[in-house]
Structures are given as structure tokens and as C-alpha cells.
Amino acid sequence: MAILVTVVFGLGMFGGLAIGSIRTKAKHIKTEYFIELRENSVMIESVDGYLYECPLDSLPSVLLKDNL
Numbered sequence: 001m002a003i004l005v006t007v008v009f010g011l012g013m014f015g016g017l018a019i020g021s022i023r024t025k026a027k028h029i030k031t032e033y034f035i036e037l038r039e040n041s042v043m044i045e046s047v048d049g050y051l052y053e054c055p056l057d058s059l060p061s062v063l064l065k066d067n068l
Contacts, residue, residue: 031047032046032047033045033046033047035059037056040055040056041053041054041055041056042054042055042056042059044059044062044063
């Protein structure tokens with residue numbers, strides 16, 4: 001019984017090490033702007049310090065237009 005427990009424990013440990021070594025490398029994402037949601041509007045702050053405020057509905061068009 002003790003041998004079975006030892007073998008199962010060893011398989012679990014080595015299996016976990018094998019699965020853990022297959023992980024992919026994380027990529028760093030550079031932050032370009034911060035978005036703060038308000039009741040009816042959105043406040044956008046770029047990394048440069050510029051502030052934009054627009055209605056929530058027009059957020060995609062503002063981000064594309066100003067190329068933030």
C-alpha cells in the first residue's frame with residue numbers, strides 16, 4: 001500500500017512539473033491610455049497626459065479618430 005501511494009504521489013509530482021514546463025511566455029502590453037467610466041460619459045487619459053471626455057456611445061469613434 002505504501003508503494004502505491006509513493007508511486008501515485010511521484011506520478012503527480014512529475015506530471016505537474018511536465019505540465020508546468022509547457023507554459024508559454026507572457027508578453028508585456030504597453031499601456032497607451034486609461035479609461036474611466038462615469039454615469040453617462042467616459043474620461044480617457046492618454047499616457048502623454050491629455051484628457052478626453054465623450055459620451056459612452058461614441059467611445060469607439062473617439063479612439064479611432066484621435067488615434068489614441
